[in-house]
Amino acid sequence: MAITTAMLAKFKRDLLCGAHHFSQSRAFTCTSSSTTTITGISPAIAEATPIYVGEAVSGANISANTFVSRILSSTSIQLNQAPSAAITAFTVVGDTFKMALIKVGMAGTYGASSTGYSDITGNSDEVSGTGYTAGGQAMTNVDPVASSPSAYTTFSPNPSWTSASFSTAGCMIYNSTQNGPIANAGCSVHDFGGTQTVSSGTFTALMPVAAVGTAILQIT
Amino acid sequence: MKVGFLITNGGPHPADKWAEITAETILDMLVDANPDDDTPAAAAARKAKRDLRPKLFDVLNSHHEGVQKVERSTLASKANMTMAEAAVHAVTNLDPEPHKPGVMDDVNKVLAQTPWADHFAKPEVQEHLWKIIGQHTVDVMHIERRWHHDRLSAAQGA
Numbered sequence: 283m284a285i286t287t288a289m290l291a292k293f294k295r296d297l298l299c300g301a302h303h304f305s306q307s308r309a310f311t312c313t314s315s316s317t318t319t320i321t322g323i324s325p326a327i328a329e330a331t332p333i334y335v336g337e338a339v340s341g342a343n344i345s346a347n348t349f350v351s352r353i354l355s356s357t358s359i360q361l362n363q364a365p366s367a368a369i370t371a372f373t374v375v376g377d378t379f380k381m382a383l384i385k386v387g388m389a390g391t392y393g394a395s396s397t398g399y400s401d402i403t404g405n406s407d408e409v410s411g412t413g414y415t416a417g418g419q420a421m422t423n424v425d426p427v428a429s430s431p432s433a434y435t436t437f438s439p440n441p442s443w444t445s446a447s448f449s450t451a452g453c454m455i456y457n458s459t460q461n462g463p464i465a466n467a468g469c470s471v472h473d474f475g476g477t478q479t480v481s482s483g484t485f486t487a488l489m490p491v492a493a494v495g496t497a498i499l500q501i502t
Numbered sequence: 503m504k505v506g507f508l509i510t511n512g513g514p515h516p517a518d519k520w521a522e523i524t525a526e527t528i529l530d531m532l533v534d535a536n537p538d539d540d541t542p543a544a545a546a547a548r549k550a551k552r553d554l555r556p557k558l559f560d561v562l563n564s565h566h567e568g569v570q571k572v573e574r575s576t577l578a579s580k581a582n583m584t585m586a587e588a589a590v591h592a593v594t595n596l597d598p599e600p601h602k603p604g605v606m607d608d609v610n611k612v613l614a615q616t617p618w619a620d621h622f623a624k625p626e627v628q629e630h631l632w633k634i635i636g637q638h639t640v641d642v643m644h645i646e647r648r649w650h651h652d653r654l655s656a657a658q659g660a
Contacts, residue, residue: 287504422593438637439596439644444514445652453505472505481511484645488506491527491634498503 285384285452285473286393289499293469297501301462302469303337303376304435304499306423316343316368318361319354326356332425333359333374336461341372350374375423377459379469381441381487382418383409383450392452392471399456399466411448412482417458419443424492434497442486449479453487455498469499514645517566518559524566524638525558528609528631532618550617557612562635565605569639573646585654592647598639605635 296302308331313322325331339348343365352360382402384392390405399417402408408416421437455469478485490496508515508523532551537544583591609631613622621627 289503439593439640440637442641442645442648444645444648445656470503472503474505474507478507478509480509483509483511484514484649486508486515486641486645488508488523489637490504490506491630492637493630493633496503498505500503 283388283391284393285388285391285471287452287471287473288394288396289470290396290398290468291394292397292467296462296467299462300336301467302457303334303459303461304379304423304426305332305334305337305374305376306425307373307375308333309371309373311371312369314368314370316365318351318364319358320361320369320372321358323357323359327353327359328356334376337374337376338459339372339374341369343367343369344372377423377457377461379421379423379437380418380456380458381421382454382456383414383448384452384454384471385409386449386451386477388451392454396454396468396471398464398468399454399458400464401468402454409448409450411446413443413446414448418453420458421455427492429494432494432500432502434492434494434500436489436492436498438489438492440486440488442484443480444484445482446480446485447482448485449477450474450485451477514570514649515642517570517642518563520566520638520642521559521563524562524635525555527634527638528558529555531627531630531634547617554612554616557615558609561605561608561612565601565608565635566638566642568604569601569642570646573643577646577650583650583654585651585658588647588651588654592644592651596640596643598636598643601639602632602636605639606632609635 311324312320327333333350333353335350335353337350339350339361345363345366349362350359351362354360382399384402384407388407390401390407419441421441424436424438426433426435452471452473454471457467457469489498508519510519613619
């Protein structure tokens with residue numbers, strides 16, 4: 283079938299529902315606390331050092347699946363669950379986005395109407411080969427940028443597969459953190475313009491320059 | 503939102519392939535005025551762009567070679583790294599800033615000799631230039647570290 287480079291319609295809907303967190307990892311200190319209310323946060327929550335509701339929280343004494351449930355003030359947040367013991371520091375991070383590669387001769391059709399990673403697995407369309415792990419590669423978030431009248435985000439470093447031997451025809455960027463109705467919700471699909479083959483080497487997917495008009499994911 | 507790709511068989515991408523990609527991405531920033539015109543001004547602009555390509559390539563090839571050399575030297579001094587440590591190292595502290603002054607100085611010297619010198623000297627264009635060069639520098643570092651991890655993995659039979 284085929285791949286048509288596109289931002290998925292369902293991704294746009296999910297953005298409107300707040301289902302994707304692209305923020306990069308950021309560390310904070312706080313007043314010692316063992317309750318769900320965290321105070322004395324430093325640096326203060328601000329444009330340059332943001333915290334968003336729904337972001338994952340990690341650190342010593344912080345249980346898995348802890349997230350920010352409310353912003354109480356510029357120096358205080360509420361978590362969905364209390365730490366197991368007092369904390370004086372924590373890290374917030376956005377969701378985990380991955381790039382999965384689509385095989386040559388795919389059975390499915392990929393474009394704006396695609397749903398997510400399950401489209402690839404449902405059609406048995408994922409690349410297999412040396413150096414490629416099913417699910418694709420986790421990427422590192424870079425804080426979204428507001429550049430009037432647009433906003434955009436990217437990932438860095440560019441995803442690379444090393445010691446790799448496979449062929450691919452395109453890719454899908456998806457969110458492996460579930461915040462909405464479906465798991466592994468898709469963001470965008472990208473056509474590589476034909477068969478691309480690597481042999482015992484390196485395959486790097488090159489994101490376009492992170493700027494207005496070119497960034498991999500942008501709202502204009 | 504077009505995703506490009508870089509493929510190298512048999513190892514990491516060599517510096518010259520990175521230099522080509524970085525140079526072409528910078529050249530893409532140039533919006534020629536009336537590029538299809540048969541006028542002396544348009545012809546001069548096309549010639550300047552043709553002349554710029556190899557000069558940019560040389561500067562960037564030297565830069566990426568230097569980054570690889572630093573990474574390989576650092577990794578060689580960390581031969582006792584565990585695989586877990588190497589995996590973490592591949593994605594943390596990928597800081598291109600130490601390389602910035604040298605490469606930006608060299609690139610700006612080349613760009614200063616073009617008809618677009620004033621354009622490239624603007625702060626916002628300088629920022630954009632570093633986005634391109636810095637990103638590829640991060641990628642060079644990342645890939646060297648991933649190959650180090652792969653070699654450790656192969657040596658340990660994992």
